[in-house]
Amino acid sequence: MKITDIELIRFRLPTRSHGTKWGYGSDGEQHDGVQTITRIVTDDGVEGFTTGGVHSYFYGPSPDEITRLVKPLLVGQDPLDRELLWQWMKGNRGFSEALIGNIDSALWDLAGRAAGQSVAQLLGKARGKVRAYASTAPNLGSPEVYAQLARDCQDRGYTAFKVHAYIYADPKTLEPMPGKPASPQADVEVCEAVADAVGDSMTLMLDPWGIYSYQESLYVGREIERLGYYFFEHPMDEKAVEPYRRLSSELEIAVCGPELAAGMHYSRAEWLAQQATDIGRIDINFGGITACRRAVDMYESFGMPCEMHVGGFGNAAILGATTQETCEFFERGLLYPLDHPMGDYDRTPVYLNEPCDPMDDEGNVILPSSPGLGYDFNWDYIEGNRLDG
Numbered sequence: 284m285k286i287t288d289i290e291l292i293r294f295r296l297p298t299r300s301h302g303t304k305w306g307y308g309s310d311g312e313q314h315d316g317v318q319t320i321t322r323i324v325t326d327d328g329v330e331g332f333t334t335g336g337v338h339s340y341f342y343g344p345s346p347d348e349i350t351r352l353v354k355p356l357l358v359g360q361d362p363l364d365r366e367l368l369w370q371w372m373k374g375n376r377g378f379s380e381a382l383i384g385n386i387d388s389a390l391w392d393l394a395g396r397a398a399g400q401s402v403a404q405l406l407g408k409a410r411g412k413v414r415a416y417a418s419t420a421p422n423l424g425s426p427e428v429y430a431q432l433a434r435d436c437q438d439r440g441y442t443a444f445k446v447h448a449y450i451y452a453d454p455k456t457l458e459p460m461p462g463k464p465a466s467p468q469a470d471v472e473v474c475e476a477v478a479d480a481v482g483d484s485m486t487l488m489l490d491p492w493g494i495y496s497y498q499e500s501l502y503v504g505r506e507i508e509r510l511g512y513y514f515f516e517h518p519m520d521e522k523a524v525e526p527y528r529r530l531s532s533e534l535e536i537a538v539c540g541p542e543l544a545a546g547m548h549y550s551r552a553e554w555l556a557q558q559a560t561d562i563g564r565i566d567i568n569f570g571g572i573t574a575c576r577r578a579v580d581m582y583e584s585f586g587m588p589c590e591m592h593v594g595g596f597g598n599a600a601i602l603g604a605t606t607q608e609t610c611e612f613f614e615r616g617l618l619y620p621l622d623h624p625m626g627d628y629d630r631t632p633v634y635l636n637e638p639c640d641p642m643d644d645e646g647n648v649i650l651p652s653s654p655g656l657g658y659d660f661n662w663d664y665i666e667g668n669r670l671d672g
Protein backbone atom coordinates (compact mmCIF):
# COMPACT_ATOMS: atom_id res chain seq x y z
CA MET A 284 0.00 0.00 0.00
CA LYS A 285 1.25 3.50 -0.85
CA ILE A 286 0.11 6.95 0.20
CA THR A 287 -1.05 8.80 -2.93
CA ASP A 288 -2.37 12.04 -1.43
CA ILE A 289 -2.92 13.96 1.78
CA GLU A 290 -5.83 16.36 1.75
CA LEU A 291 -6.75 19.02 4.26
CA ILE A 292 -10.52 19.48 4.37
CA ARG A 293 -11.46 22.80 5.97
CA PHE A 294 -15.07 23.64 6.79
CA ARG A 295 -17.16 26.16 8.70
CA LEU A 296 -18.35 25.18 12.15
CA PRO A 297 -20.34 27.44 14.48
CA THR A 298 -18.61 28.25 17.76
CA ARG A 299 -18.99 30.61 20.71
CA SER A 300 -15.32 30.49 21.52
CA HIS A 301 -13.39 33.73 21.05
CA GLY A 302 -9.71 34.39 21.49
CA THR A 303 -8.62 37.20 23.79
CA LYS A 304 -5.52 39.34 23.73
CA TRP A 305 -4.39 37.54 26.89
CA GLY A 306 -4.08 34.26 24.99
CA TYR A 307 -6.96 32.46 26.67
CA GLY A 308 -10.38 32.02 25.10
CA SER A 309 -13.67 33.39 26.34
CA ASP A 310 -17.28 32.70 25.33
CA GLY A 311 -19.44 35.11 23.40
CA GLU A 312 -21.66 35.42 20.36
CA GLN A 313 -21.82 32.52 17.95
CA HIS A 314 -19.68 32.86 14.84
CA ASP A 315 -18.12 30.61 12.20
CA GLY A 316 -14.90 28.88 13.16
CA VAL A 317 -12.77 26.58 11.04
CA GLN A 318 -12.67 22.84 11.64
CA THR A 319 -10.28 20.57 9.75
CA ILE A 320 -10.14 16.94 8.68
CA THR A 321 -6.79 15.54 7.57
CA ARG A 322 -7.43 12.79 5.00
CA ILE A 323 -4.72 10.34 3.96
CA VAL A 324 -5.46 8.61 0.63
CA THR A 325 -3.83 5.36 -0.61
CA ASP A 326 -3.63 3.37 -3.83
CA ASP A 327 -5.58 0.60 -2.05
CA GLY A 328 -8.61 2.80 -1.53
CA VAL A 329 -8.13 2.73 2.26
CA GLU A 330 -8.15 6.16 3.89
CA GLY A 331 -7.27 7.59 7.29
CA PHE A 332 -8.61 10.69 9.06
CA THR A 333 -8.05 13.01 12.00
CA THR A 334 -9.89 16.10 13.06
CA GLY A 335 -8.65 19.39 14.45
CA GLY A 336 -9.63 22.99 14.80
CA VAL A 337 -12.26 25.05 16.50
CA HIS A 338 -14.56 22.33 17.78
CA SER A 339 -11.88 20.66 19.78
CA TYR A 340 -8.64 21.26 21.51
CA PHE A 341 -6.87 19.31 18.78
CA TYR A 342 -4.47 20.85 16.34
CA GLY A 343 -5.75 21.63 12.86
CA PRO A 344 -2.85 21.92 10.40
CA SER A 345 -2.56 24.78 7.94
CA PRO A 346 -2.81 24.13 4.19
CA ASP A 347 0.81 25.28 3.95
CA GLU A 348 2.00 22.66 6.45
CA ILE A 349 0.31 19.89 4.47
CA THR A 350 1.75 21.11 1.14
CA ARG A 351 5.22 22.07 2.30
CA LEU A 352 5.97 19.48 5.00
CA VAL A 353 3.62 16.51 5.09
CA LYS A 354 3.10 15.61 1.43
CA PRO A 355 6.78 15.67 0.37
CA LEU A 356 7.66 13.35 3.27
CA LEU A 357 4.76 10.91 3.17
CA VAL A 358 3.41 10.58 -0.37
CA GLY A 359 4.75 7.35 -1.92
CA GLN A 360 5.39 5.73 1.47
CA ASP A 361 3.65 2.70 3.00
CA PRO A 362 1.15 4.16 5.54
CA LEU A 363 1.50 1.05 7.71
CA ASP A 364 5.16 1.95 8.44
CA ARG A 365 3.93 4.15 11.27
CA GLU A 366 7.05 3.94 13.42
CA LEU A 367 9.35 4.84 10.52
CA LEU A 368 7.14 7.73 9.44
CA TRP A 369 6.84 8.96 13.04
CA GLN A 370 10.66 8.96 13.32
CA TRP A 371 10.95 10.84 10.05
CA MET A 372 8.44 13.48 11.17
CA LYS A 373 10.17 13.81 14.53
CA GLY A 374 13.51 14.24 12.78
CA ASN A 375 12.20 17.05 10.55
CA ARG A 376 12.48 20.34 12.48
CA GLY A 377 9.60 21.83 10.50
CA PHE A 378 7.10 19.46 12.14
CA SER A 379 5.65 20.64 15.45
CA GLU A 380 4.75 17.84 17.83
CA ALA A 381 1.10 18.82 17.32
CA LEU A 382 1.45 18.34 13.56
CA ILE A 383 3.14 14.98 14.17
CA GLY A 384 0.22 14.14 16.45
CA ASN A 385 -2.33 15.00 13.77
CA ILE A 386 -0.66 12.97 11.01
CA ASP A 387 0.31 10.04 13.25
CA SER A 388 -3.28 9.73 14.45
CA ALA A 389 -4.56 9.69 10.86
CA LEU A 390 -2.04 6.92 10.05
CA TRP A 391 -3.35 4.88 13.01
CA ASP A 392 -6.93 5.49 11.83
CA LEU A 393 -5.93 4.24 8.38
CA ALA A 394 -4.25 1.13 9.81
CA GLY A 395 -7.36 0.33 11.82
CA ARG A 396 -9.63 0.77 8.82
CA ALA A 397 -7.28 -1.44 6.74
CA ALA A 398 -7.36 -4.18 9.40
CA GLY A 399 -11.07 -3.84 10.17
CA GLN A 400 -10.19 -3.18 13.82
CA SER A 401 -10.42 -0.24 16.16
CA VAL A 402 -7.16 1.50 17.05
CA ALA A 403 -7.72 0.34 20.64
CA GLN A 404 -7.70 -3.24 19.31
CA LEU A 405 -4.51 -2.62 17.33
CA LEU A 406 -2.89 -1.31 20.53
CA GLY A 407 -4.13 -4.27 22.58
CA LYS A 408 -7.61 -3.57 23.84
CA ALA A 409 -8.30 -3.54 27.58
CA ARG A 410 -11.83 -2.15 27.92
CA GLY A 411 -14.85 -0.67 26.17
CA LYS A 412 -15.89 1.96 28.69
CA VAL A 413 -14.14 4.41 30.99
CA ARG A 414 -15.29 6.34 34.05
CA ALA A 415 -15.95 9.95 33.06
CA TYR A 416 -15.39 13.13 34.95
CA ALA A 417 -17.38 16.24 34.27
CA SER A 418 -14.88 18.95 33.32
CA THR A 419 -16.38 22.41 33.79
CA ALA A 420 -15.76 25.36 31.55
CA PRO A 421 -13.94 28.17 33.40
CA ASN A 422 -15.41 31.50 34.51
CA LEU A 423 -19.00 30.30 34.87
CA GLY A 424 -20.09 32.69 37.60
CA SER A 425 -20.54 32.54 41.38
CA PRO A 426 -19.60 29.55 43.54
CA GLU A 427 -23.32 28.64 43.62
CA VAL A 428 -23.33 28.34 39.79
CA TYR A 429 -20.58 25.74 40.11
CA ALA A 430 -22.37 23.97 42.97
CA GLN A 431 -25.57 23.74 40.91
CA LEU A 432 -23.64 22.42 37.89
CA ALA A 433 -22.09 19.77 40.14
CA ARG A 434 -25.55 18.69 41.35
CA ASP A 435 -26.83 18.60 37.75
CA CYS A 436 -23.83 16.53 36.67
CA GLN A 437 -24.48 14.11 39.49
CA ASP A 438 -28.10 13.81 38.33
CA ARG A 439 -26.84 13.08 34.81
CA GLY A 440 -24.81 10.18 36.18
CA TYR A 441 -21.33 11.62 36.61
CA THR A 442 -19.37 10.30 39.57
CA ALA A 443 -16.50 12.78 39.32
CA PHE A 444 -16.30 16.54 38.76
CA LYS A 445 -13.35 18.76 37.85
CA VAL A 446 -13.47 22.47 38.51
CA HIS A 447 -11.96 25.09 36.20
CA ALA A 448 -12.65 28.15 38.33
CA TYR A 449 -11.44 31.68 37.44
CA ILE A 450 -8.83 31.57 34.72
CA TYR A 451 -7.77 34.74 32.88
CA ALA A 452 -11.00 36.38 34.06
CA ASP A 453 -12.17 38.54 36.94
CA PRO A 454 -14.12 36.40 39.46
CA LYS A 455 -16.80 39.07 39.92
CA THR A 456 -17.24 40.59 36.45
CA LEU A 457 -15.98 37.55 34.47
CA GLU A 458 -14.29 40.04 32.13
CA PRO A 459 -11.06 38.76 30.52
CA MET A 460 -7.84 39.81 32.27
CA PRO A 461 -4.23 38.65 32.37
CA GLY A 462 -3.79 35.23 33.98
CA LYS A 463 -1.67 36.72 36.76
CA PRO A 464 -2.37 37.70 39.44
CA ALA A 465 -4.64 34.69 39.80
CA SER A 466 -7.67 34.50 42.12
CA PRO A 467 -6.75 31.72 44.54
CA GLN A 468 -9.19 32.76 47.29
CA ALA A 469 -12.13 33.00 44.89
CA ASP A 470 -11.11 29.63 43.43
CA VAL A 471 -11.13 28.07 46.91
CA GLU A 472 -14.64 29.49 47.47
CA VAL A 473 -15.79 27.67 44.33
CA CYS A 474 -14.10 24.46 45.49
CA GLU A 475 -15.76 24.79 48.89
CA ALA A 476 -19.25 25.32 47.41
CA VAL A 477 -18.81 22.28 45.15
CA ALA A 478 -17.54 20.15 48.05
CA ASP A 479 -20.50 21.26 50.20
CA ALA A 480 -22.91 20.32 47.40
CA VAL A 481 -21.57 16.93 46.26
CA GLY A 482 -18.30 16.26 48.10
CA ASP A 483 -19.51 13.21 49.98
CA SER A 484 -20.67 11.45 46.80
CA MET A 485 -18.47 12.65 43.90
CA THR A 486 -14.72 12.57 43.29
CA LEU A 487 -13.50 16.18 42.95
CA MET A 488 -10.52 17.76 41.22
CA LEU A 489 -9.25 21.28 40.51
CA ASP A 490 -7.43 22.61 37.44
CA PRO A 491 -6.17 26.24 37.62
CA TRP A 492 -4.60 25.86 34.15
CA GLY A 493 -1.12 26.84 35.18
CA ILE A 494 -1.75 30.38 36.44
CA TYR A 495 -0.72 30.07 40.11
CA SER A 496 2.59 31.02 41.62
CA TYR A 497 4.30 28.45 43.85
CA GLN A 498 2.92 30.12 46.99
CA GLU A 499 -0.61 30.26 45.56
CA SER A 500 -0.32 26.59 44.58
CA LEU A 501 0.75 25.67 48.09
CA TYR A 502 -2.15 27.64 49.61
CA VAL A 503 -4.85 26.28 47.27
CA GLY A 504 -3.39 22.76 47.34
CA ARG A 505 -3.63 22.67 51.15
CA GLU A 506 -7.17 24.08 51.07
CA ILE A 507 -8.47 21.49 48.62
CA GLU A 508 -6.60 18.76 50.51
CA ARG A 509 -8.70 19.80 53.51
CA LEU A 510 -11.83 19.63 51.31
CA GLY A 511 -11.01 16.07 50.25
CA TYR A 512 -10.18 16.77 46.60
CA TYR A 513 -8.61 13.90 44.66
CA PHE A 514 -6.06 15.65 42.44
CA PHE A 515 -4.66 19.11 41.78
CA GLU A 516 -3.93 19.51 38.09
CA HIS A 517 -1.43 21.76 36.32
CA PRO A 518 -1.39 24.53 38.95
CA MET A 519 1.74 26.35 37.70
CA ASP A 520 3.41 27.20 34.41
CA GLU A 521 5.01 23.98 33.21
CA LYS A 522 8.13 25.57 31.74
CA ALA A 523 9.78 25.15 35.15
CA VAL A 524 10.01 21.66 36.64
CA GLU A 525 11.65 22.36 40.01
CA PRO A 526 8.65 24.22 41.55
CA TYR A 527 6.55 21.17 40.72
CA ARG A 528 9.05 18.87 42.41
CA ARG A 529 8.90 20.98 45.57
CA LEU A 530 5.10 21.29 45.43
CA SER A 531 4.59 17.55 44.98
CA SER A 532 6.83 16.83 47.95
CA GLU A 533 5.05 19.45 50.12
CA LEU A 534 1.44 18.47 49.36
CA GLU A 535 -0.45 15.35 50.33
CA ILE A 536 -2.91 15.76 47.46
CA ALA A 537 -1.77 14.22 44.16
CA VAL A 538 -0.39 16.78 41.69
CA CYS A 539 -1.26 15.97 38.07
CA GLY A 540 0.73 17.03 34.99
CA PRO A 541 2.43 18.07 32.81
CA GLU A 542 -0.41 18.88 30.49
CA LEU A 543 1.16 21.40 28.12
CA ALA A 544 4.92 20.84 28.48
CA ALA A 545 6.58 20.37 25.10
CA GLY A 546 8.58 17.24 24.43
CA MET A 547 6.01 14.46 24.04
CA HIS A 548 6.76 11.37 26.17
CA TYR A 549 10.41 12.40 26.44
CA SER A 550 9.61 15.37 28.69
CA ARG A 551 7.16 13.20 30.68
CA ALA A 552 10.07 10.84 31.35
CA GLU A 553 12.14 13.76 32.71
CA TRP A 554 9.28 14.93 34.94
CA LEU A 555 8.80 11.39 36.19
CA ALA A 556 12.52 11.05 36.95
CA GLN A 557 12.31 14.31 38.94
CA GLN A 558 9.19 13.09 40.80
CA ALA A 559 7.72 16.44 39.80
CA THR A 560 4.12 15.16 39.77
CA ASP A 561 2.21 12.22 41.22
CA ILE A 562 -0.07 11.60 38.23
CA GLY A 563 1.15 11.99 34.63
CA ARG A 564 -0.66 13.65 31.76
CA ILE A 565 -0.48 13.80 27.95
CA ASP A 566 -2.73 13.94 24.88
CA ILE A 567 -2.38 13.23 21.18
CA ASN A 568 -1.32 16.80 20.35
CA PHE A 569 2.03 15.78 21.79
CA GLY A 570 3.25 13.31 19.15
CA GLY A 571 0.06 11.40 18.44
CA ILE A 572 -1.03 7.87 19.33
CA THR A 573 2.58 6.69 18.99
CA ALA A 574 3.92 9.09 21.64
CA CYS A 575 0.92 8.66 23.97
CA ARG A 576 1.31 4.89 23.86
CA ARG A 577 4.94 5.27 24.88
CA ALA A 578 3.95 7.69 27.67
CA VAL A 579 1.26 5.51 29.22
CA ASP A 580 3.52 2.45 29.03
CA MET A 581 6.32 4.39 30.73
CA TYR A 582 4.00 5.57 33.50
CA GLU A 583 2.65 2.03 33.93
CA SER A 584 6.21 0.73 34.24
CA PHE A 585 6.79 3.10 37.15
CA GLY A 586 3.49 2.30 38.83
CA MET A 587 2.23 5.82 38.20
CA PRO A 588 -1.18 6.77 36.78
CA CYS A 589 -1.58 8.97 33.70
CA GLU A 590 -4.66 11.08 33.17
CA MET A 591 -5.32 11.55 29.46
CA HIS A 592 -5.94 15.23 28.77
CA VAL A 593 -9.33 15.93 27.12
CA GLY A 594 -11.57 13.52 25.25
CA GLY A 595 -11.62 13.02 21.51
CA PHE A 596 -11.23 9.95 19.30
CA GLY A 597 -7.44 9.64 19.53
CA ASN A 598 -7.27 9.81 23.30
CA ALA A 599 -10.24 7.44 23.48
CA ALA A 600 -8.13 4.83 21.65
CA ILE A 601 -5.39 5.15 24.28
CA LEU A 602 -7.99 4.81 27.03
CA GLY A 603 -9.39 1.69 25.38
CA ALA A 604 -5.92 0.15 25.34
CA THR A 605 -5.10 0.82 29.02
CA THR A 606 -6.64 -0.27 32.30
CA GLN A 607 -8.23 1.88 34.99
CA GLU A 608 -5.11 1.46 37.10
CA THR A 609 -3.07 3.52 34.61
CA CYS A 610 -5.69 5.79 33.00
CA GLU A 611 -8.58 6.26 35.37
CA PHE A 612 -10.82 8.84 33.70
CA PHE A 613 -12.24 10.16 30.43
CA GLU A 614 -12.33 13.99 30.56
CA ARG A 615 -15.81 14.94 29.36
CA GLY A 616 -16.41 18.60 28.63
CA LEU A 617 -16.01 21.41 28.82
CA LEU A 618 -19.40 21.64 30.53
CA TYR A 619 -21.63 24.68 30.97
CA PRO A 620 -24.71 25.23 33.15
CA LEU A 621 -27.86 23.65 31.68
CA ASP A 622 -29.39 27.06 30.88
CA HIS A 623 -26.28 28.24 29.00
CA PRO A 624 -26.37 28.20 25.15
CA MET A 625 -23.65 25.54 25.32
CA GLY A 626 -25.34 23.61 28.12
CA ASP A 627 -26.33 20.57 26.02
CA TYR A 628 -23.04 18.71 25.86
CA ASP A 629 -24.74 15.42 24.92
CA ARG A 630 -25.83 16.80 21.55
CA THR A 631 -23.85 15.28 18.63
CA PRO A 632 -21.61 17.86 16.90
CA VAL A 633 -23.12 18.74 13.49
CA TYR A 634 -20.20 17.37 11.48
CA LEU A 635 -20.50 13.92 13.09
CA ASN A 636 -23.25 11.30 12.92
CA GLU A 637 -22.23 9.79 16.25
CA PRO A 638 -20.55 11.54 19.18
CA CYS A 639 -17.15 10.38 20.39
CA ASP A 640 -18.10 9.96 24.02
CA PRO A 641 -21.68 8.88 24.74
CA MET A 642 -22.11 8.34 28.49
CA ASP A 643 -24.27 5.77 30.26
CA ASP A 644 -26.36 6.42 33.38
CA GLU A 645 -23.53 5.24 35.65
CA GLY A 646 -21.16 7.92 34.40
CA ASN A 647 -19.07 5.77 32.04
CA VAL A 648 -18.12 6.86 28.53
CA ILE A 649 -18.74 4.11 25.96
CA LEU A 650 -15.62 4.17 23.80
CA PRO A 651 -15.74 4.18 19.98
CA SER A 652 -15.43 0.63 18.61
CA SER A 653 -15.72 0.82 14.82
CA PRO A 654 -12.59 0.35 12.64
CA GLY A 655 -9.89 2.97 13.05
CA LEU A 656 -10.44 5.78 15.52
CA GLY A 657 -14.19 5.44 15.12
CA TYR A 658 -15.14 8.64 13.27
CA ASP A 659 -18.57 8.65 11.63
CA PHE A 660 -18.56 11.90 9.64
CA ASN A 661 -21.61 13.77 8.43
CA TRP A 662 -20.20 14.32 4.94
CA ASP A 663 -23.31 16.22 3.81
CA TYR A 664 -22.64 18.89 6.43
CA ILE A 665 -18.91 18.94 5.77
CA GLU A 666 -19.22 19.18 1.97
CA GLY A 667 -21.92 21.84 2.31
CA ASN A 668 -19.68 24.00 4.47
CA ARG A 669 -16.28 23.56 2.83
CA LEU A 670 -14.03 26.57 2.66
CA ASP A 671 -11.78 25.35 -0.13
CA GLY A 672 -13.91 23.67 -2.76
Ligand SMILES: [Mg+2]
Nearest residue numbers: 490516517542
Ligand atom coordinates in the same frame (compact mmCIF):
# COMPACT_ATOMS: atom_id res chain seq x y z
MG1 LIG B 1 -5.99 20.93 32.39
